[in-house]
Amino acid sequence: MITRAKISKSRRIADAMREEFRTLHAKKGTPTASASEIAEQFEVSVPTAHNAINLLVREGLLYRVRGSGTFFNSHPEDAVLRVGIGDSIIPDLSVGMQKIWNKHIEYALNSFSRFSCEARTFSYPELENMRSNGGLSRNFDALLITHNYLDPATIRTLLESGLPTVIYRGEVEYDIPFSQVCYDVNSGIDEVFHEISLPSSESPVIVVENTPNGNSAKQLYLKHLEKAGFKNEAVTLYEMPYQQHDIICFRLIRVHYKKFKGKFIFAGDDDLASILISALYDEGMIAGRDYRLVSIGNQEEYGYQLPDSDTPLIASVDLPKELMAQEACRLLLQIVRNRSLCRFIVKVPTHFVMRRSASYTTTVRTKGD
Amino acid sequence: MITRAKISKSRRIADAMREEFRTLHAKKGTPTASASEIAEQFEVSVPTAHNAINLLVREGLLYRVRGSGTFFNSHPEDAVLRVGIGDSIIPDLSVGMQKIWNKHIEYALNSFSRFSCEARTFSYPELENMRSNGGLSRNFDALLITHNYLDPATIRTLLESGLPTVIYRGEVEYDIPFSQVCYDVNSGIDEVFHEISLPSSESPVIVVENTPNGNSAKQLYLKHLEKAGFKNEAVTLYEMPYQQHDIICFRLIRVHYKKFKGKFIFAGDDDLASILISALYDEGMIAGRDYRLVSIGNQEEYGYQLPDSDTPLIASVDLPKELMAQEACRLLLQIVRNRSLCRFIVKVPTHFVMRRSASYTTTVRTKGD
Incomplete structure (x- = not known):
C-alpha cells in the first residue's frame, strides 16, 4: 500500500519532471532517466520514483516499451x-x-x-x-x-x-x-476624460441601452463624470430598452432634440451613437458643431458606415x-x-480615438494644436 | 518609403516567424532562412521579407552577423x-x-x-x-x-x-x-451547501470582519443561504471591525453566548472561527456538539493550531x-x-473540507456513512 506521504512525494517528483519535459521540449521517443537515477536525483526511494513515473505514464506524458524502458511521448503542444x-x-x-x-x-x-x-x-x-x-x-x-x-x-x-x-x-x-x-x-473611457477637458458649465447627457454592456457604460461614464466634478443630478440620463432601441431613439430625438443642443453626449455604443447622429441630423444638428459626442466601439474602423458620412466621424473608444x-x-x-x-x-486594454464628433471645430482650433 | 500595406504584410510574416521561433525553441546561433527563402515561403517580395526580419532584429529575437546572415538569439524564455x-x-x-x-x-x-x-x-x-x-x-x-x-x-x-x-x-x-x-x-462555499443540508428550522448566524474579504464572505454566505430558502431577515449577522476584532469577539460571546446555542455559525475566516470556538469553549460550549460552524481558510491544514485541540477541528473552505x-x-x-x-x-478554485465543527456527532452518525 502506498502511504499518503509517499503519494505526495511522488506527485512532487512528477510535477518537477512534467515541468522539465515542458522546458526541454523533449522529442517523442527520448528515453527518460531510470527509476533509480530519478530516485538518486530527488533523494527518494526507488519505489517512490517508480510511482512518479507511473503517474506520468497514466497522464500520457510518458510511455513504456517492455524490456526497453520509459520514453517521452509526443509533446501535448504538438498535437x-x-x-x-x-x-x-x-x-x-x-x-x-x-x-x-x-x-x-x-x-x-x-x-x-x-x-x-x-x-x-x-x-x-x-x-x-x-x-x-x-x-x-x-x-x-x-x-x-x-x-x-x-x-x-x-x-x-x-x-x-x-x-x-x-x-x-x-x-x-x-x-x-x-x-x-x-x-x-474603463481604460478607454479614462483616456476620453484625459483628452476632453469638460468645462464645469457643460451639461452632460448619457444615452445607453438597458443591457449589461449599456449599464456598464453608464456606470463608467458616471464614475468618470463624478471624478471630473459633475454631480449625478447634473447629468441627464436616457436608458433605452434593447428591443426597438432604434425607433425609440428616433422618437426621443424627434420630440426632445432641443435638449441635445450644445450638449456633450456620452453614447453607450456606436450603434446607438449612429442612430443619435442620424436622428439629430434630421433635425438640422451636426455632430461637432451643434453638440459633441463620444461613444464606445470604434466600429467605423471596422467597416461600419454612417449614412451621411464618408469618413469616420464618431469619437469612440476602440474595442480592439x-x-x-x-x-x-x-x-x-x-x-x-x-x-x-x-x-x-x-x-x-482599450484606447480612445478622437474624431470630429467630440470637438467643437471653433473652440478646438483656437488651441492651436 | 514603406507603404502601410507593406508594413502590415511584414508584420504578419514577423508574427508567424515569432510563433515558429516559440514553437521550435530554436537554440541561439541557429541560422534563419534567408530573405529570399522567406519571400518565397510567404509569397511576398524580398524587400517585404527583409522588413519582417528587420522587425525581429529590432525586437532582439534575431541578430545579424555581417557577411554571415541572420541568426536566432537566445530564447527569451531561457533568460x-x-x-x-x-x-x-x-x-x-x-x-x-x-x-x-x-x-x-x-x-x-x-x-x-x-x-x-x-x-x-x-x-x-x-x-x-x-x-x-x-x-x-x-x-x-x-x-x-x-x-x-x-x-x-x-x-x-x-x-x-x-x-x-x-x-x-x-x-x-x-x-x-x-x-x-x-x-x-464561491466554489468552496458552493460545496459547503452541497455537503451540509441545512434544515429550514435552522437559524444561521454569520460572523465576519468588516474588511473586503469579510464583506465578500458575508455576501457569498447570504447568497447561498437565500438559494437554500433562508430569507435575509432569518439570518443573524455580526460584523466586527478589523481592529481588535479578537477582543470584541470575546466580549460578544461573553455577553451573548446563549444566542449561539444550537446555531449554525458561518465564520468569515479561520482567525475569527478560532476566536469564536475558544470564546464559546470558555462558556462550556463545544463545536459540533452545542453549535455547528464552518469557516474559510482551512488554516489548520497549514499549521495553525487551536489552543484546546490537537487534531484539525474547523470545517473550512480550503484556500490552496x-x-x-x-x-x-x-x-x-x-x-x-x-x-x-x-x-x-x-x-x-477552492474546496470544502468537512470536519467535526460542522457535524452534530449525534445527528450525523445516524446517517450511517
Missing part, C-alpha cells in the same frame, strides 16, 4: 487541437453591425491558424443539434464562444460538454462559470477586435496545455 | 528572470496567522525555483527605500506581491516601477490596475496556497514572456 468557434445569434442585428460582428470570428480563425490549430465555426442551432447527438466533445477539443448573451440552456450545454471553454467578445465580465476575455472599457481574438486563442490554448482548473478573466 | 516577491505588512497579526501567511511566500519561492527564476523577497519598508533610490527596476525584472491591503502610495510605487506585476493571495478581486490571482471562494503560488508564478512569467498589455484575473 493539432480541434477548436470550435461558437457564434451567438443576435436577433434584429443591423447589417452594419453584422459586418462588425463577423470580424471577431474572422480574427479568431486567423489566430488559431497561426497557432496551428484546426478551427471551424458553428452556430447556436448547430450547438443544440450537436448536444442532442452528444457530438460536441466528439467534434472538438476546445471551444471559443462569442458572447453577447448566453441563455441558461446554452450554458448548460457548454458545461455538459466538459470541454475547455473560453467566452470572448464581452465588454463586461459575466457571472458565468467560464473563463472569459473581455474588453477593459484582433487583439481580443488573439488573447482569447492564447488563453484557450494555455488552459488546454496546462490543464488548468482555474477560471481566467483577461481584460483587453 | 533568468529576477523576481521580487513583496511581502505586505499586516499589523497585529497573530503568531499563528503569521505562520500561515509565510506559506504563501515559501510556496512562491519554490515555484519560481522550479521555473528557473531567481526570486527573493522584500518587505514594504524595503520597497519604500528602493523607491527613493530608484532601485526597484534595477533589482528586479518582475514583481509578485502578496496582498492583504495595498495603500495608495505602494500602488503608485509599483506602477512607477513599470515592472510587470502580479498581485496574489487575495480572496476577492481588487479595483487596482494590476493583474491578480485570487481565490474563487501552493496552487495559488504556482498560478501566480505562471501568470507573471506568461505576462513577461508575451509582453502582454492585458490585465489578467485568475480565480483559483
